[in-house]
Amino acid sequence: MEKAIKKYWPVFLLPTFAAFVIGFIWPFLWGIYLSFHKFVTVSKTTFVGLDNYFSVFSDPTFVSAFWFTAKFTIVSTILINVLAFALALMLTRGLKGTNVFRTVFFLPNLIGGIVLGYIWQILLNGILTNLGLPLLALDAKYGFWGLIILMCWQQIGYMMIIYIAGLQNVPGDLIEAASIDGATSMQTLFKVKLPMVMPSVTICTFLTLTNSFKLFDQNLSLTGGEPAKASQMLALNIYDTIFSRSGAQWKGIGQAKAVIFFLLVVAIALVQLYFTRRKEVQQ
């Protein structure tokens, strides 16, 4: 087996690697290059040095989009993980119909973000109208909570599956030992189960954190950044900079924003990984 892998590794690795280079590395390098240029199409560029980066920081919409994104990320990461873990606990107890419920909770994740955004827009606007409150596009507060509800609904099922896998791997003898030692169910949960599923927590927080920070589809379709960009997140802000501005300089500025955005995502993800990894225990 090992010998075969040694012999045939190019067959397995190279196609994927080529796809990765074409679809990721190359555009990424191009992107960095373009952030120092003024352009309309990427084959015809003029070098402008750091001008684009200076413009980014003098753009108030980028900063406000950053804070909106940050708030959204914190709230959605906590909510999604807590709720997903709670569901996972409930559905690992061997209740009747567990599999049906697992499927039901997982299903929303199979629908694309744009579609979900429009469906929830109709639903939430319907509720807001009945309550006599301003619609989603009129008040950023409702836009914010609308996005949270949408993301929770979509992501909880997926995270739940990962937590279930983690919980099922907690050795039964550990839990049994804990109960013989007289641990309450709360103590078992926090002192035994939770440390044992830390790897799942690492994965889930990583996924929710980066997903929320990079959120685009749902933001575009649910609120479109309305009212007046007050519910605009970073990815949508970048998209807007590049496509709804007239004049060649904006594409470069949008590209510079994208590079800064990338650095932010990487920094946040690394910090998160560092902290949750430290909590992981050996069995």
Add this chain to the structure above:
Amino acid sequence: MKKIVALVLALALCLALAMTASAEGSVYYLNFKPEQDTQWQELAKLYTEKTGVTVNVVTAASGNYETTLMSEMEKSDCPTLFQVNGPVGLANWKDYCYDLKDSEIYKHLTSDAFALKDGDSVLGLAYVIETYGIITNKALLEKAGYKAEDINSFAKLKEVADDIQARKDELGVDGAFTSAGMDGSSDWRFKTHLANMPIYYEYKADGISSTEAIKGTYLDNYKAIWDLYITDSTCDPALLAAKTGDDARNEFLAGKAVFFQNGTWEWGNLSSMGAENLTMLPIYIGAEGEENQGLCTGTENFWCVNGLADQEDIDATLAFLEWVITSDEGRKSMSQDMGFVVPFDTFTGEYASSNALVAVDTAMTAAGKTPVSWNFTTMPSEEWKNGVGSALTAYAAGTGDWDGVVSAFVDGWATEYKLAH
């Protein structure tokens, strides 16, 4: 040996991905109007049968033209024919435009007003002239006891609309105006088309054709007409944020509203109501001299030939365009099937448009009314329109005030103009 085979296979996979086909002297038209895609495809096929020149027509999805154009332009066989929406759109693409000054098609253009120029060079040619106003259900209006001809000022329009609104149950309508939806599929009717009115009158008063800072002289009139739209309407103004273009059209088609602000491009959707039941009113905003005001007529569709394409492709494109505007097939397709009013001198007689809404415009111009020009092509950016749109929505719903609209309109213009130049 097997390792080499594996490597070769992997490389072949990469190569296959990177391969592109190329042909000599062909036309690639990136079409803007999805509603006319079929007709362009048919024309292209016909031309290829006749001349052997390949014509490839690709239509960008609605609202995605700029994005599609940007990525298509990168390709080695990039569009040889594309379109921009006016001076602001041209700012992005002028380095890519072929100078059409000496082309045959430019000589056929009926007026220089329909050409996009940069200095001496002619970079874009309008290929369709469109008109918008307040499309009116004549039958319903008569049922309410009014005639379209009598409405010749904002005061009169308001009187009629208020009366219809007050008697809506008796007339069986939901409101005088269709919902002024501010969803993305409909908000351009107000943040762009309606906003043209105050801009038009201000330009006219100041004798200019574009400006770096709008004064907002006629914003009170803008407020008046917007108030009318949202008060004498089929729905609560707080709900407008979610109303779509389809909502408004369906209300109009179902006879639930008498007035519907839109343009000649809606003809295809409305023709089932019958030409005799439809007419179009100018958008009166209460400016002085408006009894002579006609409909808003102009264009934001300009053909541009890609100057960076190979010379044989440019020649093929020019020949194709010439064929489209001079041959019987081309003229029939553009005027009858697509329903366009085409500003080339070859479109006369039987090749005039059969669009009933266009006929209204022709009649009004013949009666001596002055058409309102399309000045929204000078709006500083999409961003500006979006700002005005958000402010209008908030004002309608009561979460914002009119000062918000004024500030988005006036201050937003100055800011955006500076950013774009």
